[in-house]
Amino acid sequence: MVITLVGEKLAKPGVEFIYYGPADPCKTCRLARVCVGNLEPGRRYKVVRVRNIEHSCPLHEGKVRVVEVVEPSIEVAIEPRLAIVGSKIRINFVECDDPEKKDVIRPEGLFEGDAVKILEIVGEIECNGKKYKVVKVMREKE
Incomplete structure (x- = not known):
């Protein structure tokens, strides 16, 4: 878990963002x-807890809140x-020319070569x- 600051509108449990x-x-x-020092550029984060602390900020309509986030x-x-549930692999993005499938072909938040654990098989695409x-x-x- 990572402690960071987000704009007041994003400071709700369940909200995801890409830094x-x-x-x-x-x-x-x-x-x-x-x-911003605790976040890695290009990664996706999800707010899991909002703390009752706020600070002024010139970017986020005046206020940011302290939150706990996870990937x-x-x-x-x-x-x-x-595709074996529970196994650990390094991500190698597959080749696909269909721009409508880019969200699962090269999803934001993952980089080529990332080590990941497969949690679940949710479907298939062609x-x-x-x-x-x-x-x-x-x-x-790592």
Whole structure:
């Protein structure tokens, strides 16, 4: 679990967001270490608990709240032979030209080569004449 700050509108349990990196005002903010310093650019986070502490912020309509976040599970398409619940694999994104399937082909929050644990098989898709399993994965910290 990670402690960070989010805008008051995002400070609700269950809300997910992707951290894209610090904005310019963050570079001189006294709260930057706890706000953006604990997050990794390009990763998806889910608010699990909102603490009763707020701070002023020039970016988030004046206020940010202290929250606890985790990296949630993410759905991704993989080769069927790798789709074994409970196994740990390194993500290799499959090839697919269909832009409508990009959310499971290259989901935001996962990077090529990430170590993940397969939690569940949730379906399958077909792309470029090949079938793939859609699995729910949790990133393994290395």
